[in-house]
Every structure is written in C-alpha cells, then in structure tokens.
Amino acid sequence: MTVASEAERRRLHETFAALCAIASPSGQERACANAVSSQLHAMGVGVSEDGAGAAVGGDCGNLLARIPGSGDRWLLFCAHLDTVPVAAPPEPVIRDGAWQNANEEILGADNKVAVATMLVLAQRLMEAPAEVGVELLFTVGEELSLAGAKEFETGVLRSSLGYLFDSAAPVGGVVVASPTHYRLAAELRGVAAHAGVRPENGRSAILAAARAIANMRLGRIDSHTTANIGLISGGSAANVVPERCRIVGEARSLEAARAEQLASELVECLTDAANDPECECDLDVTLEREFEGYRVRPSSVEVELAFDALRDCGHEPVATTSGGGSDANALRARGLAVLNLANGTERNHEPGERVSTSALESVLDVAFALVERAGR
8 A cells, every 4th residue: 555655744734734724613614615625726626516505504515526537436535624613713733742723622623634634635646546536525514414415416426435534533443333313492482470579470481491301311321322402592581480491402323213212202301391280381393303324234345445444554443333423424315335434533522622643644544545445
C-alpha cells in the first residue's frame, strides 16, 4: 500500500486547520463549502451543488465532485460540512500531540477530519489516477438529523459502495450497526391563572409535563436502546399558573421495533398526564422517525473491504455498534452500501474536542488503502 508522503501529511494538517478555523454550524455552511469548492476547482475538479440548502433552511446545498479512474468502478466518500453550534471562535492549535481549539469550545474535527482527508485524497488522484473512480460528497445539515443527506438525490451517483469517517472512536472501528431514531415534540396547553390569588382556576401545563416525564423510562434502557427528554420550555412568570409547556425528546434503538415501542411509551405517558384530572391539559404530539437504523453482515463487501484496508494500514479492525446516526443511515436507506468508519476524534460535540495528529494521518492512509483495495 502507498502511504501518504510527508508533503501529503503537511497538506493534510494545513487543510484541516484551515477548515476548522471556518465556523460552519448547521445552516451556515456556505463559507466552508466555498473553501472546499475553491480547493477542488484549483485541482481541476468540477463541483456541483444541489438545492438541499433551501429545503433544509440553510445557506448552502450538498456538494458533489467526481474524479474518474482508469477503470469503470466507482467508490464514494462522504463527509458533512456542518458542526454543532459554536459559542467561541475556532482557533485550531496543536497541544500534546493533538489538534484542539485554543478556546474552550468545539474544534470542528467532527467532521472536518473527513473533509480534509477527502481533499488531500482528491489531490493525489488528480496527480495519479487510480483504477477506481472516486466520488466525493460533502453534505450539509448532518447534525440536524441528517437533513442534507436525506435531500440528496442518490440517483446521480455512479457509486454503489462508499465510506464515511464519522465515528468518534479509535481508528480501526467499523460501525456495522446504527440505531433507528424517533423524535418527539409535544405541547401541553392548560389554563393560566394568578398563582397567589386563584391557582385553583388554573391548569398547569408544566405540572402535566413533569408528571409525564416522571413516568417515562429515560436514559439507558438496555444495551441497544436509549431515550431522552432534552428540551423543556414553558410558563410566563413565577406568579402565573403556566398555560403552556413544550418538551422535545427522542427514542433510539438498534432494534427498529424496540425504538418504535419506546417512542410510543413516551406518547402514552404524555397522554396519561394530560388526562389527569388534577392537571388536565390539551395535548399536541408529533412523533417522527428521523432516520432508519441498519445492520450489516460481516461477510458484506463493504465490511470486508474496510477490514482489508485497515489491516493494510496496520490497524486491527473492530466491528462496532453505535448509538448515534450518520449520513450512512440516510444513504443506506436509499440502497447504497455505505459504512461509517472511526476517525480517531475524541469528545466530539464537547468543549475540548480533539484529534491526535497521528490519528488524523491514519485516516488519510486508510482512505488511500480503500481506493487501492477497491481498484483491485
């Protein structure tokens, strides 16, 4: 296997730092997308943009670039341009052998490790075409329940096989199972009243919500299943019986039927609380399946190829399951054999997010190995 040269490793770190320095929270990916497009155009690679931005309420659509190989087979790499919200400017620095933000905030390594890797891969392929052609898909709104990938028209792709580097785990991990995810949004409407003068005339929407949540099974339900209430808002003042309360939560499981069952339980708890005579409220509930889960056989082509490429790079492959979703969920639901691979990042979505310089370089080597293996 041809590993990255010193020049490619330098380019990787420079590209990664430059990308992380561009804030790109979901819905505001334009500046990052422009930087990616500019680099690809400078290499002589054409880039197209779809209309996903308007569909998901963002300022940019998904980008697709294509680099032909000498053969007729194609391989897809996918990465998302967006990050979770940032409260402080990203200032990438290397400390103790790892990239991190100089400020107490996320770095953006999720998923700019993969974006930078794909750009350096593109440069190599333009200088020395591989046997297999490569398609590079850069999505938007991934942190918003895979919004951009859901809007992408997969029929334009020439690839049926592909990879992401979007799992925050040591390089070598191959995500062979990912959960089905349901999103719950509920609004309870009671009756406002003066809390000190005539509270008995009111019906507290917050009390109803609290009773519902108290009866819910939340947190780790079993090894495959979790549930959470993440947002609660309501009321108008301390001396007013709250007329309204809104809650947002989720249920997810590696077993699709289990996720659906648990989501239905959350709705039942809300219904029971809203019907309680002590805090009777009107209830509006929206329950949506945000993305489908998947399980991949160890003998599948995409798993075997990933394992071979990882071994080529000196890593011992590990089949893993994930409690989170990725664009792989959306693309597999459309019939593509796409897998999510570990990218070596740590503490993603948290202040202190980091990725070691060695892990970043390892991801690049794995990408090169995947292209070589696919060409065989």
